[in-house]
Amino acid sequence: MAKSKKDNNTEQQILNAARQVFLEKGLSGARMQDIADKAEINKAMLHYYFKNKELLFETIFQETAGKLFPHFDKLMDSDLNFFDKIRSIVSSYIEMVSQNPYLPLFVISELNKNPEIGLKHFFEKQRPGFVKKFKESIEESINSGLILPINPIHLIINMFSMCAFPFMAKPMLKIITGIEEEQFNILMEQRKVLVAEFIINSIKK
Amino acid sequence: MAKSKKDNNTEQQILNAARQVFLEKGLSGARMQDIADKAEINKAMLHYYFKNKELLFETIFQETAGKLFPHFDKLMDSDLNFFDKIRSIVSSYIEMVSQNPYLPLFVISELNKNPEIGLKHFFEKQRPGFVKKFKESIEESINSGLILPINPIHLIINMFSMCAFPFMAKPMLKIITGIEEEQFNILMEQRKVLVAEFIINSIKK
């Protein structure tokens, strides 16, 4: 008990440290030494708990990628009307990214450098989930005359673009717009409402 | 002449190779050996032309970052009406990214890992350029009653989000939507028109 407690704790320290370092630096930029330092252990311990860097990375990647589309199919099944579903997704998505600002860039970046890891992990299973339901919901809204015709894929892309991109591009946006940290956070808070209304405004009949 | 021609040629081969490798793998992921192979020279030659990896990288980064917002201030100065300016920017931007699909992710990714490099290079100078003009153009369109009130920054963010994000997230989008390469290209071609109309639809009075 004392032992397994300790094990578990060390493992958690490692995972927490690895998460921070990998999300900031990526696989190739991360240093095992940095992870060890942050976890307040030594390098040998890392290899005791995780055979090698790749294995540790995959653990983090899988966990991280799993957070990307949280409980959206549950949301799509709810009895909210279509516009409120959009409002709800946008708001909760921006909130999630606010709490995990490195998450989208990390997943997308690593996925680009190594496209196979996406398939290897969770994406395949998750695919049919909320995207399918979202598409159906959009088509239904078009057929019922609630919204203007649009390819559901484009609508989905537009939504996630406006939610995730600003956080990914934050350093660039700060430079080209001249805004500071505080102002940036205010803008992102505004977007929880603004993006949804922007979308709805565009598609409503 | 023969000599300088040759010099220049080798340097260009290196730069072309370095561009490919850095844009795909990033600074930390790139290997000097890979660049040498692609340039069909050996590693020693790399160091002859560029003192070290960082210097070569900075050359590529600067050139690359300079392509990010091409001739947009010229476009803002044109006598197109506001909506046509949006159409024009969106279309040419998506075209540019289609031709350089790794470009946005590369710049954004490296900027995140090393925020100073942005300031060090071109961004500071470029800042006042088109963003300022775009903001003024938006404010004018609001005041004249052409479009609904919106914070210009949000509008600019929305526009670039929908233009750039899909290319950055391409591997992810292919997985979660189940589309293939060809279909992806068709969608991106459609977006040259669709994104602009999506925006206009949302803000027009």
Add this chain to the structure above:
DNA sequence: GTCTATATTCAGATAGAC
């Protein structure tokens, strides 16, 4: 499980001949 010390591998960089 944890540590120190060490081995191994790999990548960036240089020396020196041509």
Add this chain to the structure above:
DNA sequence: GTCTATCTGAATATAGAC
């Protein structure tokens, strides 16, 4: 300018004592 061979340092990984 170009090459081969080599050096150096850094980073991953392991051995082995406690």
